[in-house]
Amino acid sequence: xxxxxxxxxxxxxxxxxxxxxxxxxxxxxxxxxxxxxxxxxxxxxxxxxxxxxxxxxxxxxxxxxxxxxxxxxxxxxxxxxxxxxxxxxxxxxxxxxxxxxxxxxxxxxxxxxxxxxxxxxxxxxxxxxxxxxxxxxxxxxxxxxxxxxxxxxxxxxxxxxxxxxxxxxxxxxxxxxxxxxxxxxxxxxxxxxxxxxxxxxxxxxxxxxxxxxxxxxxxxxxxxxxxxxxxxxxxxxxxxxxxxxxxxxxxxxxxxxxxxxxxx
Amino acid sequence: xxxxxxxxxxxxxxxxxxxxxxxxxxxxxxxxxxxxxxxxxxxxxxxxxxxxxxxxxxxxxxxxxxxxxxxxxxxxxxxxxxxxxxxxxxxxxxxxxxxxxxxxxxxxxxxxxxxxxxxxxxxxxxxxxxxxxxxxxxxxxxxxxxxxxxxxxxxxxxxxxxxxxxxxxxxxxxxxxx
Numbered sequence: 421x422x423x424x425x426x427x428x429x430x431x432x433x434x435x436x437x438x439x440x441x442x443x444x445x446x447x448x449x450x451x452x453x454x455x456x457x458x459x460x461x462x463x464x465x466x467x468x469x470x471x472x473x474x475x476x477x478x479x480x481x482x483x484x485x486x487x488x489x490x491x492x493x494x495x496x497x498x499x500x501x502x503x504x505x506x507x508x509x510x511x512x513x514x515x516x517x518x519x520x521x522x523x524x525x526x527x528x529x530x531x532x533x534x535x536x537x538x539x540x541x542x543x544x545x546x547x548x549x550x551x552x553x554x555x556x557x558x559x560x561x562x563x564x565x566x567x568x569x570x571x572x573x574x575x576x577x578x579x580x581x582x583x584x585x586x587x588x589x590x591x592x593x594x595x596x597x598x599x600x601x602x603x604x605x606x607x608x609x610x611x612x613x614x615x616x617x618x619x620x621x622x623x624x625x626x627x628x629x630x631x632x633x634x635x636x637x638x639x640x641x642x643x644x645x646x647x648x649x650x651x652x653x654x655x656x657x658x659x660x661x662x663x664x665x666x667x668x669x670x671x672x673x674x675x676x677x678x679x680x681x682x683x684x
Numbered sequence: 685x686x687x688x689x690x691x692x693x694x695x696x697x698x699x700x701x702x703x704x705x706x707x708x709x710x711x712x713x714x715x716x717x718x719x720x721x722x723x724x725x726x727x728x729x730x731x732x733x734x735x736x737x738x739x740x741x742x743x744x745x746x747x748x749x750x751x752x753x754x755x756x757x758x759x760x761x762x763x764x765x766x767x768x769x770x771x772x773x774x775x776x777x778x779x780x781x782x783x784x785x786x787x788x789x790x791x792x793x794x795x796x797x798x799x800x801x802x803x804x805x806x807x808x809x810x811x812x813x814x815x816x817x818x819x820x821x822x823x824x825x826x827x828x829x830x831x832x833x834x835x836x837x838x839x840x841x842x843x844x845x846x847x848x849x850x851x852x853x854x855x856x857x858x859x860x861x862x
Binding site: 521 | 686687688689690691692693694695696697698699700701702703705706707708728729730732734739748750766775782784786788789790791792794812815816820834840841845846847848849850852
């Protein structure tokens with residue numbers, strides 16, 4: 421059995437919810453009703469090979485810590501969610517979104533947009549390459565500012581209308597999780613843990629390819645002199661593929677999920 | 685210890701550069717026969733429009749559209765009116781779209797349905813509308829605009845608060861349907 425641990429609509433710690441959370445009763449439909457409603461088909465959102473590698477979408481490489489995010493999307497019946505669209509969006513390494521209504525004025529990176537897209541495979545698996553987003557300040561309440569922990573927004577569809585999910589992935593060990601009100605709005609420690617990408621050493625890539633400098637020596641001012649035979653000024657610089665990998669598995673609502681109220 | 689679903693989190697206000705594309709606002713060619721333009725406004729509990737910070741998705745059968753609320757909280761999508769749906773148990777659903785609203789200050793999507801004003805008989809027989817208190821049903825029926833336009837405003841709170849639905853299931857043992 422899987423339980424639903426969504427944050428409440430109304431969260432006084434995230435003040436903007438107060439005028440946006442419904443106040444009248446939310447109407448309950450019969451069990452399984454929405455699960456029988458065919459989900460949306462955004463087939464016209466084509467997924468290209470560069471959409472899942474946010475570090476290759478521009479002429480140069482973005483600044484920041486390169487990361488791989490990978491995982492498996494399953495449903496609460498423990499079946500893989502196959503061939504489903506995942507869309508992601510995020511800030512750059514400095515904590516700035518490309519979106520024009522970003523308020524904070526951190527620097528843009530001309531080599532980073534921050535929008536990703538991929539499909540899960542026949543086993544529900546997905547993989548993205550990106551940059552770890554920076555933290556940025558935000559308003560939680562009137563007169564109260566805080567920092568958003570580093571996070572990446574995820575949007576998923578799944579098979580039915582009720583499996584539609586927008587969420588955020590956080591990073592294992594981030595001290596800002598202690599005060600991030602979006603994260604802390606989840607009323608259940610297991611639910612919070614679901615949103616934390618876990619560093620996975622075995623999936624990380626350590627690549628040593630900087631052969632141009634291998635065997636170089638220094639001149640007497642301390643400047644590096646590369647072995648000239650290894651340098652071709654016309655060749656594009658080698659890309660070091662190294663990246664830290666974070667696992668982020670996602671469980672969508674299937675026909676077997678139960679509401680939070682069932683818990684006691 | 686039982687397991688939990690991945691919880692929802694707000695989309696925040698900065699989704700536009702990644703999620704919004706003009707071609708996603710239309711499921712049919714706006715010039716095509718039968719194309720219906722739906723315009724609406726997102727309104728908060730003080731009657732203020734929610735501009736730029738939220739978006740809507742309309743789904744019915746194989747039609748899916750997505751649009752951001754722009755100035756004055758107004759969105760516009762172009763769809764075709766679906767046919768009535770017959771469920772396996774013989775129940776007939778009036779033509780409708782499922783509608784989800786995401787945005788800043790919404791910790792998870794608001795889920796509602798849009799019905800068509802020119803279907804009074806089908807709407808009267810619809811089993812989902814029947815679950816809604818009669819005084820609130822009108823919030824789920826679009827209002828006719830110009831010839832090819834419908835208006836479907838979404839009020840998050842207030843006197844005319846739109847009827848929203850729960851995505852999670854009723855407890856086992858209660859009435860089953862569909």
